[in-house]
Amino acid sequence: MTELRAIMTTEELALNIRRHAVNMCHLGKSSHVGAVLSMADILAVYYGSICAKRPSEPKWPERDRFILSKGHAGAGVYAVLAETGFFPVEELRTHYANGSRLSGHVSHKGVPGVEISTGSLGHGLPIGAGMAFAAKLDGKGHRVTVLLGDGECDEGSNWEAILFAAHHKLSNLVAIIDYNKLQSLCPVEETLALEPFADKWRAFGWQVVEVDGHDHDALRVALDVDPSTGGKPTCIIAHTVKGKGVSFMEHSVLWHYRNPQGVEYENAMAELGVTIDEK
């Protein structure tokens, strides 16, 4: 099984993350499937071909650090960690279940490979900035990558960290924005407009890369940030589609909350290449 995973392409990994996400939200009757589907390709490319890691030694000191700041999409992180060998894939079925260690919002307690528990938005980037600052102090060469939601950028704490990271030239810090343009109740631009978004990050002193968040080749190039050069932290604005991969979930606020059951579940899995017969 481990060997099979080792030769998995990032496209296959992304598809598996999507299948797990739909399945986990179905079994757990839980929310946020759209938020997981939108970042599945980012996770697949990051864990599949960028991140320095040792699944058998999760706390390996030289690992790259990854923080999911949009903690409500924790199912995606659990899925990618299981698929890359941090813990058994079978455990994913316990997501949301009584007595499980896989809580709805991502938790590090007892889950190998999760650095930071999140769930309240706007926490990941300050912590990532601290990790990057400490790595610079100690002359260590690993990267710290924080994945944020777009709606999450409403939180002022992020902008405190954005100021801090640029001021201290944290070139080992990478912020990825899963920019799917939808937040909890309605489109981002109708809530608190972020545009001109890239210009804001540049004005704060960050290097900005805009990328199609579902294009694996483009993501591979964008995510491979050299932590030792540039003197600026990097923001990767990944343009994504919420619910990506399941046609009726795409671009839909409804699927931020709704969980797939019955025919919806069967159809979603069918679109991801899995035949389900619940009868």
Added chain:
Amino acid sequence: MRNEMIRVLMELAGANSNVILVTGDLGFGVFDEFVEKLPRQFLNAGIAEQNMTGLAVGMALEGKVVFTYSIGNFPTLRCLEQIRNDACYHGANVKIVAVGGGFTYGSLGISHHATEDLAIMRALPDITVVAPGDPVEAAAATRAICHTSGPCYLRLGRGGEPVVHGSGLDFKIGKAVTLFEGDDVALISTGGILHNALLARQALVDSGLSVGLYSMHTLKPFDSELVAELAVKTKLIVTVEEHTVIGGLGSAVAEITAQMSSTRARLKVIGLQDRFSSVVGDQEYLRDVYGLSVDKIVATVLDLWNGPRASMGLCPAGHSVVSVPVP
């Protein structure tokens, strides 16, 4: 207290390069020597307490022992969720230092009155909460929290607090300091109000009472053992805190005594009565307004001792005190 904290912190940081001091752009002049001697271990995070606390957690999880510093409620309430979710849940070695406990910055107004901090910090799981009573305790507490695993909250006064303890103080996190033993009344104090409690105790002794005095410098973990002992041994426990009566020292004592099968002592909680102070005044002035001056502590104790307690038959004959001496 502040200067003692910084003196000890410099010593600790000098001996361990992983000890880092992060300020939220406060402490004008007081860190000059630290910055000069240990520039790589000092960081001004700016006026951004949420980021200060989050980044302190990030650094702590990478092996640092990070002291965050600010005044009043800024390093606690402004970033409460970062303390709860990030520092406490992750067991991060973040030591939160607040200068200006209680009415230290009295005249500056309610934004600068730290009068609910102990209750709020104490309610969080997996944190150590310390409010030293004088500069000697502040020095010892700084050393102790640096060597205590996980998040700690250190609530200080500012500067110029009277020294209460002599040399050789035996300071242990979670263990109150007994200054005097007494059979009638147990005065338990937390934080910088200790000196007033000391003077009040002397006045009460002068009026004929046997009064113990305890500095409860740690509110969490709490010295339940001492409280349980005093609840049986004495007739009246009086807690004194420059803080709301909700959730602080008095509440912590009540949580113990209320669950005991039998106690001898009645409890009186002296503190701020669930209100903001819109009165302008310096620390001593506000302490007096809210019943925390020496005179008022003495008067409260004597009223109780001579009043309802006596009528309840709990006050043995010969112990009743008529006059209220003012020190």
